Amino acid sequence: MTPRLPTPHGRRVAAAFAALLAAAAAQADGGRRMPANVPMAYSQECGACHVVYPPALLPAASWRRQMAGLDKHYGSDASIDTASAQQIGAWLQAHAGTYKRVREEPPQDRITRAAWFARKHDGIDSASWRLPAVKSAANCNACHPGAERGDYEDDAVRMPAGATTNRWRFWRHD
Numbered sequence: 568m569t570p571r572l573p574t575p576h577g578r579r580v581a582a583a584f585a586a587l588l589a590a591a592a593a594q595a596d597g598g599r600r601m602p603a604n605v606p607m608a609y610s611q612e613c614g615a616c617h618v619v620y621p622p623a624l625l626p627a628a629s630w631r632r633q634m635a636g637l638d639k640h641y642g643s644d645a646s647i648d649t650a651s652a653q654q655i656g657a658w659l660q661a662h663a664g665t666y667k668r669v670r671e672e673p674p675q676d677r678i679t680r681a682a683w684f685a686r687k688h689d690g691i692d693s694a695s696w697r698l699p700a701v702k703s704a705a706n707c708n709a710c711h712p713g714a715e716r717g718d719y720e721d722d723a724v725r726m727p728a729g730a731t732t733n734r735w736r737f738w739r740h741d
């Protein structure tokens with residue numbers, strides 16, 4: 568991808584070009600990585616039943632509704648003590664998504680129902696989503712091994728055996 572240029576000057580140009588690409592990628596990323604200051608309560612409480620989701624993947628209003636309705640959380644009772652709920656809630660608000668494609672509140676406040684999510688995953692067929700190794704689109708870590716860190720780079724995608732996408736680049740499996 569980086570142009571191969573033999574001279575020292577060429578290498579400097581190549582390095583500058585690579586830095587530019589990285590900056591552009593970070594921009595497009597919209598900050599979906601996990602912030603550095605993840606509260607222990609978030610990892611422990613919100614990571615008990617599924618992978619922890621980066622706050623930047625939902626707008627503030629969606630997180631507010633989720634935190635207000637933990638007793639009826641997608642068919643589960645995910646209630647936690649008030650102090651933890653307050654800490655997690657404030658942190659989610661501070662780091663909620665503001666990037667333009669995330670600003671819209673998705674149906675059921677689900678990341679997996681957002682328009683950008685459908686666009687990014689439109690190559691995956693419905694049978695792949697239902698594989699036992701996947702079970703639900705909400706199990707991001709089934710295909711994104713770095714999900715815990717908020718690493719959703721498409722270069723890091725590893726589809727479980729049997730899962731297919733029409734994007735040729737992702738035909739590789741573990």
Ligand code: HEC
Pocket residue numbers: 612613614615616617620633637640641642643644645655676677678679680703704705706
């Ligand atoms: C008792 C288990 C449990 C706990 C604890 C829990 N969740 Fe969930 N959560 C679920 C289930 C079940 C779903 C639905 C998963 C599915 O559709 O496959 C879900 C879904 C979600 C989704 C939507 C995923 C999607 O489809 O885009 C978000 C966001 C979420 N949880 C956030 C949280 C947060 C924040 C906490 C901590 C305050 C939390 N969860 C704690 C069980 C739990």
Ligand code: HEC
Pocket residue numbers: 599624678679687688690691695696701703704705706707708709710711719720721722724726730732734737
């Ligand atoms: C069945 C496997 C699978 C699951 C489960 C899955 N993804 Fe993906 N995801 C992919 C594949 C494959 C791509 C690459 C699509 C492409 O670029 O063609 C992708 C791409 C993405 C991208 C765009 C990456 C980029 O660099 O543009 C994001 C963001 C993303 N997924 C987030 C998520 C989140 C968040 C979850 C869970 C709520 C999730 N994914 C669940 C397979 C999956």
